[in-house]
Amino acid sequence: MADVILKPIGNFDLTVEAEDITPDNFAGKSADEIRKILIWQAPAQFPISDFFTVEGNGGSSAEDTTIIVDGNVPRVKRIGEKMTAGKIVIKGSAGMHVGSAMTGGEIIVEGDAESWAGMEMKGGSIHIKGNAKDHIGCAYRGSWKGMSGGRITIEGNAVNQIGGGLIGGEIIINGNVENFCGIRISGGLIVVKGNAFRTVGAEMTGGTIVVGGCIERFNPGFEMTAIESDLKFNDIECPGEYKKFAGDYAIPQKGKGILYVSCDNNECL
Amino acid sequence: MAGTIAIKNGYVYDPLNEINGEIMDIFIKDGKVVTELSGADMKDVKEIDAKGKTVMPGGVDSHSHVAGAKVNVGRMMRPEDHYKFYQKRTPLTHSGCGYSVPSVYLGGYEYSKMGYTTVFEAAVPPMEARHTHEEMRSTPMLDMGGYLVLGNNWFLMRYLKEGDVDKAAAYISWMMKTHKTYGIKCVNPGGVENWGWGENVSALDQANIHFEVTPEEMIKSLAELNEKLGIPMPVHLHANNLGHPGCWEITRDSLKIPKNVKTKPNTDVEWAETKRNAKRHESVYLTHCQFNAFGGTSWRDFESGVKGITDYVNSNDHVVMDSGCVPFGDATVMTGDGPAIHDLYVLTGHKWSNTDVECECGSGVLPFEYLKSNPVHSSQWAMGLEVLLYVTDAWKSIMTTDSPNGGPFIKYPQVIAWLMSNKARQDTFAECHKWAQDRTGLGGETREMTLNEIAILTRANPARTIGMSYRKGTLGIGADGDVAIYNIDPKKLEVNDYESIIRGFENAAYTIKAGEVVSQMGEIVAIPEKNTFYTDIATDADDEKRMLEDVKKWFKYYTLGFNNYPTPEKYLANPTPIQVNAEK
Numbered sequence: 001m002a003d004v005i006l007k008p009i010g011n012f013d014l015t016v017e018a019e020d021i022t023p024d025n026f027a028g029k030s031a032d033e034i035r036k037i038l039i040w041q042a043p044a045q046f047p048i049s050d051f052f053t054v055e056g057n058g059g060s061s062a063e064d065t066t067i068i069v070d071g072n073v074p075r076v077k078r079i080g081e082k083m084t085a086g087k088i089v090i091k092g093s094a095g096m097h098v099g100s101a102m103t104g105g106e107i108i109v110e111g112d113a114e115s116w117a118g119m120e121m122k123g124g125s126i127h128i129k130g131n132a133k134d135h136i137g138c139a140y141r142g143s144w145k146g147m148s149g150g151r152i153t154i155e156g157n158a159v160n161q162i163g164g165g166l167i168g169g170e171i172i173i174n175g176n177v178e179n180f181c182g183i184r185i186s187g188g189l190i191v192v193k194g195n196a197f198r199t200v201g202a203e204m205t206g207g208t209i210v211v212g213g214c215i216e217r218f219n220p221g222f223e224m225t226a227i228e229s230d231l232k233f234n235d236i237e238c239p240g241e242y243k244k245f246a247g248d249y250a251i252p253q254k255g256k257g258i259l260y261v262s263c264d265n266n267e268c269l
Numbered sequence: 270m271a272g273t274i275a276i277k278n279g280y281v282y283d284p285l286n287e288i289n290g291e292i293m294d295i296f297i298k299d300g301k302v303v304t305e306l307s308g309a310d311m312k313d314v315k316e317i318d319a320k321g322k323t324v325m326p327g328g329v330d331s332h333s334h335v336a337g338a339k340v341n342v343g344r345m346m347r348p349e350d351h352y353k354f355y356q357k358r359t360p361l362t363h364s365g366c367g368y369s370v371p372s373v374y375l376g377g378y379e380y381s382k383m384g385y386t387t388v389f390e391a392a393v394p395p396m397e398a399r400h401t402h403e404e405m406r407s408t409p410m411l412d413m414g415g416y417l418v419l420g421n422n423w424f425l426m427r428y429l430k431e432g433d434v435d436k437a438a439a440y441i442s443w444m445m446k447t448h449k450t451y452g453i454k455c456v457n458p459g460g461v462e463n464w465g466w467g468e469n470v471s472a473l474d475q476a477n478i479h480f481e482v483t484p485e486e487m488i489k490s491l492a493e494l495n496e497k498l499g500i501p502m503p504v505h506l507h508a509n510n511l512g513h514p515g516c517w518e519i520t521r522d523s524l525k526i527p528k529n530v531k532t533k534p535n536t537d538v539e540w541a542e543t544k545r546n547a548k549r550h551e552s553v554y555l556t557h558c559q560f561n562a563f564g565g566t567s568w569r570d571f572e573s574g575v576k577g578i579t580d581y582v583n584s585n586d587h588v589v590m591d592s593g594c595v596p597f598g599d600a601t602v603m604t605g606d607g608p609a610i611h612d613l614y615v616l617t618g619h620k621w622s623n624t625d626v627e628c629e630c631g632s633g634v635l636p637f638e639y640l641k642s643n644p645v646h647s648s649q650w651a652m653g654l655e656v657l658l659y660v661t662d663a664w665k666s667i668m669t670t671d672s673p674n675g676g677p678f679i680k681y682p683q684v685i686a687w688l689m690s691n692k693a694r695q696d697t698f699a700e701c702h703k704w705a706q707d708r709t710g711l712g713g714e715t716r717e718m719t720l721n722e723i724a725i726l727t728r729a730n731p732a733r734t735i736g737m738s739y740r741k742g743t744l745g746i747g748a749d750g751d752v753a754i755y756n757i758d759p760k761k762l763e764v765n766d767y768e769s770i771i772r773g774f775e776n777a778a779y780t781i782k783a784g785e786v787v788s789q790m791g792e793i794v795a796i797p798e799k800n801t802f803y804t805d806i807a808t809d810a811d812d813e814k815r816m817l818e819d820v821k822k823w824f825k826y827y828t829l830g831f832n833n834y835p836t837p838e839k840y841l842a843n844p845t846p847i848q849v850n851a852e853k
Binding site for chain 2: 140141144203251253
């Protein structure tokens with residue numbers, strides 16, 4: 001396993017679009033070649049070495065390549081976009097679109113992640129140890145086909161539109177979410193261990209959402225069908241009692257979505 | 270020398286001149302096809318060696334949604350259509366994006382790469398004419414024009430109710446000039462108007478709510494008015510009940526209505542030399558037949574109703590139609606038929622948009638994806654091809670995808686491959702839902718079209734149908750020097766290798782517009798001048814005056830002032846009026 005260490009040195013006054021920072025792209029390249037890879041900043045392209053110091057060579061293949069971003073890069077977007085294998089560790093906070101459309105491999109963000117992490121990802125895993133913002137695992141604007149495979153784990157909180165348009169894969173959030181979690185999903189699984197504010201599962205036509213905390217404003221288009229306890233989805237366990245709802249009946253495609261809500265934290269439902 | 274070129278030794282297909290793959294030279298001087306070039310001209314002329322290549326007139330699309338308000342709504346509501354399909358700018362070309370609804374620049378370039386030089390916008394709502402012209406003006410590479418949507422127009426319905434044909438005729442000719450449009454489009458007559466009350470029409474004899482005019486009367490009157498005015502193209506009909514199982518019957522019955530209307534296209538133009546009669550003799554041009562040919566009674570017993578229509582077309586000579594093929598994949602459904610879009614929304618639950626164009630018409634837009642795994646979509650794929658393959662005389666049909674309704678126009682090469690190669694069709698059958706095989710007759714159809722027939726379907730007949738063959742769709746002497754040269758050697762063509770057909774038509778070896786090479790193997794090499802066609806119909810001054818009094822009086826209900834209603838010529842790139850002589 002070869003490690004390439006990128007240490008940010010600044011020049012991020014305009015955000016940088018770094019879709020070329022992937023194990024696929026670094027594999028088979030020496031540190032010197034990696035330094036010369038061009039990335040976009042606004043309308044112009046600059047070598048990676050303008051923004052990072054680079055140490056270590058890429059591995060022989062994407063699987064053999066680990067990229068370690070040693071610092072905070074909240075203004076560097078698209079790290080790991082479309083990666084197929086290998087590993088990226090961001091030792092601080094990540095910018096927007098980290099791991100979007102990735103199909104394999106692993107990304108670990110030790111700090112926070114900006115919006116759009118794992119947008120339309122198809123496989124692999126993203127582990128965010130801090131908080132995340134909006135549109136995690138979501139569909140691109142206008143599209144209703146979001147993440148279709150793989151897993152995103154968020155240790156902290158996330159904000160709006162988490163898993164929008166999800167068609168497959170899993171999103172696990174240990175903290176809270178706010179609005180429109182799981183809007184328009186047609187497949188996959190979203191587990192929110194904390195609370196949600198409102199519009200959970202709005203217009204969902206399939207898939208499963210579990211909320212372990214309280215939904216402050218519950219969506220009107222759902223119908224309770226049963227009470228189940230100690231849910232288990234492969235290796236994901238959700239202990240406790242849950243009210244099981246079907247929906248969303250507010251749209252013409254009478255929903256086949258399933259929404260589990262903790263009994264203890266939602267007594268009023 | 271600009272606009273002068275010699276194309277040597279190609280296999281030429283010019284169906285209007287009954288030239289079917291003969292090895293010939295084509296000469297163009299100052300943008301027009303000529304018999305030969307003088308020695309002086311030949312000395313420094315650009316010469317293209319088309320040996321082993323297919324030479325056809327530039328492609329003509331007589332029905333495509335490429336400009337205007339609803340097209341732009343399609344762009345605005347579909348950011349997801351853009352981000353994976355884009356093109357960077359070059360020193361010559363603009364950047365652009367959009368797969369099913371490309372930006373104007375990209376749309377022009379993509380058409381040109383396929384060898385197309387002329388495209389007509391399928392539906393121009395009168396109040397949106399200015400917007401449509403702004404977009405057409407900005408669409409490079411193509412000569413253009415648009416059809417005015419009149420099938421649910423309040424003035425026309427009122428005049429028809431009152432039986433005042435003269436005023437109705439004056440209104441149409443005034444509207445064509447005012448909005449710089451080319452022909453009459455009739456969308457779901459009566460139904461779109463009823464949609465204002467949340468209703469539709471389901472039968473040809475069902476009177477509409479306020480004006481009490483039936484679809485049958487609208488179709489008949491518009492066809493008669495069309496001929497009375499001498500408009501170059503037939504009435505362009507989008508039949509009632511579109512997109513509903515069982516709609517093929519109402520479509521066939523609609524086609525019967527103008528059977529006895531005598532055609533009298535009457536334009537003051539100079540005609541290019543053609544062996545065949547280049548004038549149309551049809552009184553109705555049905556559009557996107559596939560969407561109008563649904564059989565069965567519900568989505569459960571849905572089946573193809575194409576044969577019912579093509580049988581009628583085969584035994585009658587007053588109908589020409591385009592196909593509305595479905596090449597699978599992403600599409601954006603956009604039409605003046607507002608209620609049809611609502612029905613699709615109820616069916617799919619997808620995002621949608623609907624507009625009521627005050628006093629005039631309506632429209633709707635909805636993103637759509639045709640899936641090979643879906644039984645109905647698979648049947649629609651087969652039906653679009655049935656439409657073209659079942660019509661024995663290619664001069665009665667035109668190949669379209671009703672772009673972007675059935676699929677984007679960039680899929681035309683794929684459609685051509687299915688028409689030319691039974692193997693291509695069989696291979697697709699193997700990939701798609703069995704309904705395509707079970708609910709349509711395409712599986713038993715072994716016809717494989719020739720390059721000559723493809724030339725009819727994609728240039729000669731669209732041009733002839735809309736009355737543009739005086740200069741388009743042919744390489745006769747005097748025609749526009751618009752030529753497409755494809756890397757297809759007819760002598761070596763092996764239709765089982767249909768990928769080579771797709772490759773050949775995808776990127777023309779050369780697209781020549783008015784004698785200038787404008788694109789070459791998928792690369793735009795020049796941005797030519799473009800023309801915008803519209804009909805200038807002579808009318809009786811008295812009738813026009815009486816009619817205008819009505820219009821002005823009613824205009825207080827419009828949201829724009831009467832003086833702002835017309836589209837001035839400055840909105841058109843090289844405005845090219847076509848003088849039309851109405852019957853006195």
